[in-house]
Amino acid sequence: MNNKIGNVWVFIEQEGGKIADVSLELVCKGRELAQQLGVKTEALLLGNGVEKCVDTLYSYGCDTVYLIEDERLEPFTVLPYAKVIMDMIKTHHPNILLFGATMKGRELAPRVASEKLAGLTADCTDLQIDDFEDKVNKKSYTDKLMQIRPAFGGNIIATIVNTWDDPQMVTVREGVMKMDAPDPARKGELVRVKAELSDTDTVIKVIERVRQDKEVDLKGAQIIVAGGYGVGSKENFKLIRDLAEALGGEVGASRAAVDAGWISHDYQIGQTGVTVRPRLYICAGISGSIQHRAGMTESKKIIAINTDPDAPIFSVAHYAIVGDLNDVIPKMIKAFKAKA
Amino acid sequence: MSQTVLVFVKQVPDTQNITGDAMTPAGTVNRAALPAIFNPEDLNALELALQLKDRYGVKVVVGTMGPPAAAEVLRSSLFRGADECILLTDRAFAGADTLATSYALSCCAKKVGKVDLILCGRQAIDGDTAQVGPQIAEKLHIPQIAYVEEVINLDSDKIRARRAIEGGYEILEAPLPCLLTVIEGNDPRPMAALKIMKYKKAKTPGEVAKNAASPEEAEKICAELKAKGLLIAEWSADYVDAAKDRIGLAGSPTKVKNIQNVILTASEAKSVEPTDEGINNLMHELIADHTLG
DSSP: OOOSOOOEEEEEOEETTEEOHHHHHHHHHHHHHHHHHTOOEEEEEEESSOGGGHHHHHHHTOSEEEEEEOGGGSSOOHHHHHHHHHHHHHHHOOSEEEEESSHHHHHHHHHHHHHHTOOEEEEESEEEEEEEEETTTTEEEEEEEEEEEEETTTTEEEEEEEOSSSOEEEEEOTTOSOOOOOOTTOOOEEEEOOOOOOGGGGOOEEEEEEEOOOSOOOTTOSEEEEEOGGGOSTTTHHHHHHHHHHHTOEEEEOHHHHHTTSSOGGGBBSTTSBOOOOSEEEEESOOOOHHHHTTTTTOSEEEEEESOTTOGGGGTOSEEEESOHHHHHHHHHHHHHHHO | OOOEEEEEEOEEEOOSSOOGGGBOTTSSBOGGGSOEEEOHHHHHHHHHHHHHHHHHOOEEEEEEESOGGGHHHHHHHHHHTOSEEEEEOOGGGTTOOHHHHHHHHHHHHHHHOOOSEEEEESOOTTTOOOOHHHHHHHHTTOOEEEEEEEEEEEOSSEEEEEEEETTEEEEEEEESSEEEEEOSOSOOOOOOHHHHHHHTTOBOHHHHHHHOSSHHHHHHHHHHHHHTTOBOEEEOTTTTTOOGGGSTTTTOOEEEEEEEEOOOOOOOOEEOOSSHHHHHHHHHHHHHTTSOO
């Protein structure tokens, strides 16, 4: 039995050589966990022609970058990625493996966990190191990863521990871990690894691939004006845009507004959209389902505008305006323009 | 050509429409007050399977793991056009996390025999993990296509499907057998009146036994239902050859350390009148504390 615990690994998600924000957020969180455990923070970077990402990963705190380049790893498909990661786990025995809870991360991580017979917790919103006493099986564990996530539609927060084989695997929601400032002076070690892939790993063929970058980056926005079903129509969403523009903010939306076809999914805030934490969040015509609130309650100031005084959104708002958004928003624009 | 499509579905508490009635005075959710529903994305998966039945004449088998009451979603599947249903139920499955669940369902799939395609909803609204589909695929050593919106073509040995990716879509081709996880992308068909007439009497052996006077009578009723194609199969852990240490709590590596109810904080919102004066004061306050400007 080897008592030395393994390192903290972060799966680095990239698209066309651009690292996903969530991966850098996880490098920062991973570094914090690794320091507590006295181990290294290491990155798994898969793709083809992605070596230029390595310095960025050092600057955010990676001690080691495992670089696995192969033309069969571009574009992303799940089977070869799972094979490479599984081989890496078998060779190096990491203690913790973090994935972003993105579309790629959420299809890749379970495939790996299933083969490794490791536990996997989805969509974590916080990670901590602590001891765990399994009272049912009368076993105690030290320095385990506390995997904290909302469950049951966001109505409960569960702390979950993996008690089987390492690595302790989780996917983590985008935008919930803080990204520290990079330090370009930091250096790490580059380890190149050859991908061992067979024909069975490449049976899925990409016939066509169409994608474009998101229209908007809500995660970094400081001021957001979000509209919901109460806005009433696609045309009326102009009011939301007008207020956002006047205040120098971005536009957001609830799922109901997206489902109604008034605005694209890129703008959706909440459990199935983006998690935001702006300086100011103004929501109009959003009743505030728990799924929506999950994506915005950490905003510094929340102004809610709704005609229904009992709307759940008011329970998380700092300022409550019970009124018609068609009346209130123009007044806000006018008042702001007059003061500013 | 007769291909078999196996759809895995789940009965879940309706966490999406939590009304005031479902909240306790303490502000937490009263689970007992939530109705049990057909997991929404599993309905999309079933619809996709039924479209394949319409287009290619595949046989649609629906399976679910759950308590005896989960037979409800199976009847609902028959009402929509499924050909056969399986209830995988056993106390030994209780307490399963996603790894143990996917193992149990993979055993069920093996027991069904030759399956060309397995469909699952992307995720269930009670856990939102999206893990069980890919884990079943891995356990069966078959490829997976996640987030499928539409099947473009199904051949005897391969499938072509359109699936969502971040910021766009892909058309992927995979050999059969293959597993797809399905997202909202179709309108699940309503239950058909004629099928409701036909299948409303469909029951599992467990349901029959509950209402029968004696085991002998239950056996007789089951035989009659079976002859009419109205007996919903009920499979146990032993029946699907599931290893005891891989199912239920024993087969679950993840343990819940604690659960905290999310309590709606009492409203401390500052009320702002929707008048010129009220809004002027609000904007002034936000500018003064540098939130705006």
